[in-house]
Amino acid sequence: MTMVNEQAFAYREEAYAILESNGHNILVIAPAGAGKTRVGYEALKKTDGGAYVAPTRALCLEKFFELKDEFPQNGIVLGNKDYTLTGAEFKGATCRVVTHYKLNQLLQNLGRRFSQVCRTVVLDEVQGLNNEMDIAITKLKILCPDVRIVSLCHTLHEDDEPKFAAWLNALIVKGTERPVPLTHRMVEFQADLTEDGEELSHVLVKENGNVLSAEDIAGMPNNFQMVGWVVKQIRESGDNEPIQIFTPYTEIARQLAELLASEINEYDGDLQAVADSLTAEASEFTQSLQQILPRGVAMHHGKMTQQEREVVQQLVNDGKINILVSCYTLTQGVNLPTKHLIFERIYDHDKETGEKRLIKPEVYHNAAGRAGRPNKQEVGVVWTLVANEIERTEAEEVLLKYKASRLESRIYDEYFLTSQVPQLILLGWNTPAKMAEFIRATFYGQTLQETQPLTDQFERIVSYLIDRQVCGVLGGNRIYLTNKGVQIARLGLHPEEFEIVDELSKTQNLDYAEWVRRLAAVTGEHVVRHGQPSEEDIEQLVTLGLTVYSTSGSTWNAKEMADYVSRIFETCRSYFQLNQMTDYAERWNELVYQQFTYGNLELCHKLAPFLKRDQIKRLIRNLGNALMADVLDDPAKRTLVRCLWIMKNGHAEDELAREMTQVANILGADADQLHSIYAEEKERTQTKITDGKEE
Template identity: 25%
Template sequence: MDLQDLQEKYGLPEEVTEVLEESGITELYPPQAKAIEKGVLDGRSLTFAIPTAAGKTLVAELCMLKSILEEGGKCLYVVPLRALASEKFEEFKGKYESLGVEVGVATGDYDVSGSKLARYDILVATSEKVDSLLRHKAKWLADLSTVVVFDEIHLINDPGRGPTLEVLAARLRQLNPDLQVLGLSATISNSSSIADWLSAQHVRSEWRPVPLKEGVYLRGDIVFEDLSKREVKTSAKDRVSKLAADTIEQGGGQVLVFVSTRRSTQAAARKAAKKIREYLTKNEKERLKEVAHTIETALGESTETCRKLAKYVRQGTAFHHAGLHHRQRRAVEDAFRENLLKVICATPTLAAGVNLPSQRTVVRDYKRYTPPYGMQPIPVLEYKQMAGRAGRPGYDEYGEAILLADSEAEQDTLMDEYILAEPEEIKSKLASEPALRTHVLGSIASGYVNSLASMLEFIDQTFFAYQYSAERVRSIVEKVLDFLKEEEMISEEGKWLSATQFGVRVSQLYIDPLSGVRLRDGLKNVESEEPSELGLLHLICSTPDMTTLHLRKRDYSDIDAFVADHAEVGEFLIQPPNEFHEPEKYEFYLSEVKTAQLLQAWIEEAPEDQIHERFKVGAGDIRRKVSTAEWLLYAANELAKLFKIKPAYQPLRKLRQRIKYGIKEELLDLASLRGIGRVRARSLHNAGYETLEDLRKVSVEKLARVPHIGSKIAERVRKQVTSDKF
């Protein structure tokens, strides 16, 4: 189907076809054409299950653009990850701004109604953000009646993100029964069930613009699914390096290598770098030096991980995992897209995130450690997600996905159980108490339900009820309601349910109701004196919203002694359990304290290298902990105001700012300047510039000589401190 057909037969506006032609699109892929024939441009809902890079997003774009340009519609594009939201925002803005289409992005700050977001024609947002907007009764969302796109809708299967995505889809359809819903999915075996649930048309296809060959590597040969064989001949020593070098030698392609652990990504990248650097041109080496510099300076201070990653990048190879700072991950991804980096060794999180195709995908590890069961095979769906990254449209005739085997028996197993296997059916994960706890409260606090009957009526609209029945979850819902009543988050009069002030505020703050209870109870232990820094940090780390650090055996005695010392002087707002009567609870308490110690090291300005080594975390882990801590401190302050716990107000506000920047209290003013983080703020303070007034008196030239500052930062600082804002 060509663009002329889209315009003449299906009414796509002419200006849209012109933009598509400018971007190199002249006709649709077969699955895209089938979706159009199913009436998706006439407002019909659709579940679209096709492989990576087969054009799911374009169909959604066509629907959104037709709705916006012809009907003045408003469209919502829901994604699972912040990184994916940023990617889609930039993509849509770059392509369609010339049509007068306003594109916005929303991912954070869950305590706002987002009324300003109503002005966008296309809003790209995470499912959690949209859910929080519904809790704040954003009227423009309730009025939405055009296109809602759920990207990666198969993540309903994910225990963490799935329940929110599922509840969100059900809630928006309940508010707007005529809503056009597009569910974009990887190829899964029960995509037709999702289509039935959404009352949508269904298109499922294995077609790819770049054909995929899947095979298993064993002792120098790749055996493909059609039983053809190819010998791998390179001088590299280990298997991953051999396959990477072979890819480059065969035509200059790129390779994604998936391994099971962060440590493995670094080891694999180190080995591959020794060989890959031989293939770099002089120009590529020069440009990679710039990328390496960006990576090494991303934190403001160079750490061992920064230096290792920068070293491998200069040699054309990188590692990629959630422990890296987002600027470093972005630099690696951009360099790979520009074909500067030839190999990325990554954990599987990359496969479910940003769009990053390669000529060959190597899945080195098909097992991963799953406590308490030990090493377990990964799901077929996860393998297919990783394999689907192989094949770069416009560059490759075909892509290759390669598993690694150690024996003929393992080779046969991998062929049968992964390459020739169907992905698993996805199943709802809504029927768990933690998942329902937050969504039951949210539904009542927002006024969407007002009784057990209406709650079950809503549950009946979910994918869980489609797969099982609403009655199967009734006992869990009743248990959750009992908890919410006991903790005075909701009240009951006859058959009617309503939220208390406490319940409404917890729902709006978008925290787990159990977190709300922990914060309230801890804050009520504050007496006339201000609570300690450690007490507040442990309080937020005791909530289920904060993922705690793993407690290693060698940590136990040190943290046990630390707890004893600080509990004796009454610093903790939540008292430790008895280690003899409740040993499991006590161990978990110690892991909470260990997490609080990490945050304490951060605000005491401990060097990142020291934090990485002491707590075995990466820069990305620290930032996620910091982001969560900042939000929980804000929530704690809001609840302190609700319950009028005045001695906690100022300590919570100051601690939140210190957590945000990772600084001691004396640097709060300096760190408030844009572009001045913890390292530069400390440099300025050490140079004698302790206040904003000190900075107003110094020349740009003198300021530029301060370590870590330089002329550009100095000029930016000068402009800020002399503005009316300060």
């Protein structure tokens, strides 16, 4: 058993005392691995449940499983882009795990009634404050002041701590010590020439500022060779503990993982069996993952399927993976313990400008914090690779000196705000004074010296909405919504989005390509931040629809637009209900929605009558091209079982058995085999929760 600094958990006693003694909100700030999540779970237990809000689908899924273990006798439901959560399911559950987007939706629909069914809200990873989070928290504070908010984060800029706590009306509970000590090593590769004019590099390794080693190597290594040099140093020192490498780019992760695996001679038969159990061609990374796993190497990032990420995460927690290459999922709370953390580079690209930029200090420290986890390692070692003096200076003067950059809300994004203003009017912020009150109540408003620019922006938006006949003004003061505006507010759409849906629906348009192209034009202008989508992007979206996720060679823009168009299509169903367009909705569902969602996946068309839409979408995300086969192999059947039933919200066993039998008949499979796989996966999931849970 490794030694753990128990003092690192002392802050939790202060948090528990606050939970017991009063109804104060709490802002918990503690390093990665120090057990912040436990404070959130205890807060939920004090009120027999509540809502747990996480920023990503991967983290939502992890917390969903953990909460099923914390509340074994009660209903736990999940709501995000992959899992539909109705208002009735939300109100009938004990614990709800949702994203900020879903929380905002629920607050919009329930208003003040939210507090009647949910008395505690836990906000995880709040250091990643964005526009959706700012708006949702502001609504929550004003509409439901009696709901306790427990916020969890690993680091904040020291100037932001009191401001953020004041905004949340929260007491700060802070843990400063790590359960496992962390060592920082800076590795600088200085390019030079020999007397004969040959290229060489001086490699200088500093540990916590002190020179640890220095040597010369031939040539000027690229990033892959620099990582390889560090891995070699670790292994040649006799250290066989897990190594994790962070890179911002998924394709770099693939190439680096394949290169490192190619240099390993050891072969693990058990890991080969795991690789063989993966669904073939589920994602564009499946083949690479199957090749590298038997060598004890893996990768983990958001472009892999849910099943692939789950498998890798379990292997990492079981200590079966020697080298893991990961991307931003590492910085978003997903539990991937390691001893060594190597930064392949310290720069990424700004999505809005496309320019190279230094990664944010909070990203750096969150990733670095994964090194050295309690009960796993006695020390964590962070290796930061730099190629010249300029990079070293930026690393030392920014990344190592500051724990976080200043919080920035970004609610000033005009496209986002324009979609929010009708919702605010519907909730009662329907005069200039009330609108100004809401602006001042946001984090962005409270931290501004002068809120007039934001107030001016709201006034521009209201004028725009009046011009688009979304709202009007009575008595020179009160803003009211037109019938069009009420629908826009209820649907949560931007006026441009609504007008496309309204025009195409009212003209009974069933042209699939036109629907997708028109909506793609809006997302290209306002949602895809790094440049307009190319014609190739749009053609991929029209041709592949939602299957663009798992098709090799698909562009990132096409995948972003697929997510967006899918959300609008789901909203169309509510539009049809509001406008009593039942007959058109049935034809639209067959000719537009199903074409986008299922494409040429005949198996999905057969399953659709028996499954919910979100179940079908999860199959497409996780099985991909495997759904084109006439018969699913055993790995695909196991993935299907996990997608359809392991995470299903609030199912009854008899309903599940009936659905499983129907699906087996369609697949031409043995129903008993699916039932057996279900029992195995359910037990495996429970074991994973118990073994991997944070202290």
